Amino acid sequence: MIEAFFAQMPALVIVLPLLAAPICVLLHRGGPSWFVYLLTTWACFGLAFLLFVQVKIGGPISYAMGGWAPPFGIELRLDALNTVVLLLVSGIAAISSVYAKASVAAEIASERAYLFYAALLLCFCGLAGITVTGDAFNLFVFLEISSLSSYALIAMGSKRRALLSAFQYLIMGTIGGTFLLIGIGFLYMMTGSLNMADIAARLPAVADTRTVEAGLAFIVVGTSLKFALFPVHVWLPNAYTYAPSSVSAFIAATATKVAVYALMRFLFTVFGAAYAFDQLPLGEVLLVLSVAAMLSGSMAAIFQTDVKRLLAWSSIAQIGYIVMGFALASTAGVTASVVHMVNHGLIKGALFMAVGAMFWRLRTISLNDIAGLGRQMPITSAAFVVAGLSLIGVPATGGFISKWVLLEAVMAPGHYWLAAAILVSSLMALIYIGRVVEALYFRERPEGHPAVGEAPVLMLAATWTLVLANIAVGLYSTPLVGAAERAARAVLGDGV
C-alpha cells in the first residue's frame, strides 16, 4: 500500500492540484475553496519533500504516465535539479496559501474568490508540471496551463490597469509559448521524438543542421520571454504591480524561476552544454544580457515610487544573477543559479508579502503613503527590512550566500567584469531598498492619514516564515548549497 503510494508520488504532485481546481469551482464559495487550496498546496509540499529525499537517497526517478513507457508515453522524470525547484515552488505555494486568505478577502470580490483559488491551483499545477515532466511537448502544455491561469489571476487585481497588464502579459506570454512550441516542433521534426532524454540521444546526429540551431534560438527566446530577461522584460513590472498581493508574492517567487528551470533543462539535458555553449555562442549573449538586466533593472528600481513596481524591477535585475550563473555553463555557475533561484524565491516572496500586508492596511503602496509606517506596522516593516538586507546580500542572510557562490563562479574563469557588475548591482540594491527603509522609519506619517494597526496574524506568520527561512539559509547554507551542487552535477554530468 505504502509502496504503491510512494510509486505514484510524482504524478500526485500534478494530479492533486489539477483535481482540486474543479472542486473549488464546484464548492462555489470562497472559504471552503481556500481550505482546499491550503490542503492541496501543503500536501504537495509534503510530497515534494518526500520526492526530494527519495531522489537524494536513491537517485533519479522515472515515472511512466498511465503506464505508457517512455519514449512513447509521457515520462515524469525527477532528478537532483527539479526536485529542488519543485520544493521551492510547492513550499512558496504552501506558505502563500496561509497568507492568501486575508489578502484575498480584502482584494477579490467574495463572489469570485472561489474562481481565484481555482485559478491559483491551476497555476500551481502548471508550474509543478513544468518542473517534473520529462517530455518536451508536455512541458509546453503545462507552461500554457500556468500562463493562462496567471493571466486570469493578474486580471483580478483591484485596479483597472490590471486588465491592460494582464492583456499585455497574455500577448507576450503567448508569443513566448508559441516560440517554445516552434522550437520543440523543430526538434521533433529532426529527431522524431518528444521525450527529452530521447531527443538528447538522437540530437547529436543532426546537431549541425539549421533546423536544430533555429530550434535552439526559438526555445531560448521563448523561455527568455517567460522569465523576463532583458530586453524582453517589459511585461513583468506591470503584471507584478497590478496583480493581487498574494498572486504577486506567489508568481514573483516561483513563475520566473520555473521558466529559468525550463531553459536550463533544454540547454543542459536536451541540447547538452557542449553544444549550446561551446559550439554556439549562447553563453556570451546570455552573459551580456544578464549584466544589462542587472544594471538596467536595478537602475529602474531606484527611480520607482510604487514599492511593488520597485520590487518588480528588482526581480528583473535578480533574474540577471540567475541567468549569469548558468550562462557560465560550469558546475559552480549552475550551482550559483540554483542557489539564487531558491534564495530569490524566498526573498521576493517575503518582500512581496510584507508589501502586500501594507497594502492590506493602506490600499496603496507608494513610497509617500507608506512613510512612517515603521512605528505603526513594526512587525511587517521589520520583515521588509530583513528580507531587504538579504536581497542586498548582507552576511548571515541567504542573499549573501547566493552572491558569494556566484562571485566565486564568475571569478573562477576570470570574468572580473562580471564580478564588478554584481557588486555594483548590489550597491544599487542597497539604494533602492534603502529608499523604502528610509520612508518606513525616518519619515513622519503624511498628514491626514489615519493611524493603522498591524496586518492579520496569518499574513505576518507567512511573511516571517519566509524571512526566517532567509536567515536560516544564511546561517546554515550547507544543505542548500549541497543540493544545488548535486543539481548542477546531475544536469552537467560530473567533472564539467
Add this chain to the structure above:
Amino acid sequence: MLPAWLNNPGMLLIIAGSVIPLLPYRLRMVVLLGAPAASLLWLWQIPLGTTTTMALLDYTLTPMRVDGLAFTFGVIFNVAAFLSGVYMWHTHSRLEPAAALIYAGSALGAVLAGDLITLFMFWEVTAIASALLLVIRGLRDAMIVARRYLLVQIGSGLFLMGGAAIYIHATGDIAFGHIGLDAPGGWLILLAFGIKAAFPLLHNWLQDAYPSASATGTVVLSAFTTKMAIYALARGYAGTDLLIPIGAVMTIFPIVYAMLANDLRRVLSYSLNVQLGFMVVAVGIGTELALNGAAAHAVTHILYKALLFMSIGAVLHQTGHVRATELGGLARQMPWTTAFCVIGAASISAFPFMAGFVSKSLILKAVAYEHWPGIWITLTAASAGALLYVGIKIPYFAFFAPNDQIECKEAPLNMRLAMGLTAIACIALGLVPSLLYSILPYPVDYNPYTASHIVSQLQLLAFSALVFWLAWRAGLYPLPKRAVHLDTDWVYRMLLPRFGYVAERVYHAVLAKFGSGMNNVTDRGMGRLRLRYDARGVMSRTWSTGWMTLWVAILLVVYLVLYY
C-alpha cells in the same frame, strides 16, 4: 558546546545588544555592563593561540583566533565597551545601548576573526551598528550625516569584499594573516582598511560624523572603528614602508584644522586623526617593538580619547553647548569634570606618569631604532603639538575661559563615575607601565622612566607650553570665532584670524567650486538617468505591446545571426 560561530566573546556582545531593547530599564543596564565584563573575563581565560573553526561552503572559517595582537585589542575593546556603558547608564533610550553593544561586539568579532570572510562580515556589522548610533539622535542633520557616513563605511566594506575575493581566488587561502601590497587584491584591501583608519584624504567621514552623534554616542564611536582598522593594518600590512609617510602626514595635517575648529568635539576628532597617524607609522615600521607601540598606543589612546570625549560630552549634556565660543567658566560649576578633562588632556599630551607617555615613547623608540630621523622629528613635533591644539585648548575653552553666562550643575553621577574610572586607568597605566606592557602582543623590554627621558619630555612640554603662551600673548593662536576678548594687540588679533578666515574661505571656495562642479556633473548625470529610468522614462515606462514584440523579434534575429 556552542556552535563555532557563536563561540566567541564578540557574539556574546552582539547577542546581548540584540536582546537589550526588549528588556526593562534596570535589566537593560545590568546587561549593558554585564556583557562587556563577562566578555572580558571570557577573553582573558582563553589561552593565547586558541582558534575555533567551522565550515562554510567549501571553506573552513576561523571565527575566533586569539593571539597576542588580537588579545590586546580585544581586551581594550571590552574595557571601552564597559566604560562607555557606565557613561550611558542614565540614558532611557532602548536603541542606543543596543547599537553600542552590537557595535562593540562586531568590532571585537572583527579583531578576533581569523579569516577574511569572517572579518568582512563583522566589518559590515560595525558599519551598520555605528551608523545606527548616529541615526538615533534623530535630528535632521544627523540623518544626513549618518547617510554620508554609512555610504563611506559600506564603501570600505565593498573594497574589502572585492579585495578579499581577488585575494582568496588567487591564493586559495582565506586566512587573515600578512597580506602586503604585492598580494593580489592587496591594494584594494589596504584601501578598505585605510578608509576606516582615516588615511589622509580618506578621513573626512570621521570629523563629519563624530561631532554630530549624541554626547554618549561619540564616546562609543571614538573607540572602535578606527582602532579596528589599525588592528587590521597591523595584521595585514605590518612593515609596509608606504604606511610610514602616510602616518607621518596624518600626524601633521589635521593639526591646523584642530586649531581652527570651534566645535570642541571636532577638535577632538582631528586630534584622534593625529593619534591614528602615530599608530599607522608604527605599523609601517613593523618591528616587534613598533607593533607593541601601535597596540599600546591604541590602548591608551582609546582610554584618554574616551575620557576627553566623555568630559566634553558631559559639558554638552549639562549645558547643551559644545562650541568653544559658547563655553567657558565651567570649572567652578563642574569641578569633577574639569579635573577629569585635565587628566585626559595631560595624557594625550604625553605628560610623564600619564598613559600617553608610556605608549608614545614606545613608538618613538621604534622609529629611532629603525633610523627614520625625519619621521622621528615629525612625530616628536606632533606629540609636542598635542599640547597646543588639545592639551590646553580643550580644558581652557570648556572650563577656564572667562564666561559667566552659563549656569549648570555637575555631570550626573554615572558620567562622573565613568570618567573617574577612565582617568584612574590613564594614571595607572602611566604610573605602572608594566600593566600595559603585560598585555601587549610581544614581550617588552623597555622602561620609559629613565631620568633623561623624563627630563627631555618635560623640556619638550615646557617648550611647547612656552610656544603656546607666546603665541597666545602675541595673538597668534587662532581663536575660535566670536572668541572672548583678550588684552592683545588688535592687529595681530585681527590679522591672524583674518588670515585664518581667508585660508578657510579659499579652502571653502575651492571646495565649493570643486564640490559644485562634482554636483553639477552628478546632477546632470542623475537627470539623464532619471529621464530614462523614472516611471515615464523609456527604460521603465510601459512599452506598447508592439514594441515589446519587436524586441522579441530582434532578440531572435540576433541569436539566429550568431548561430549561422
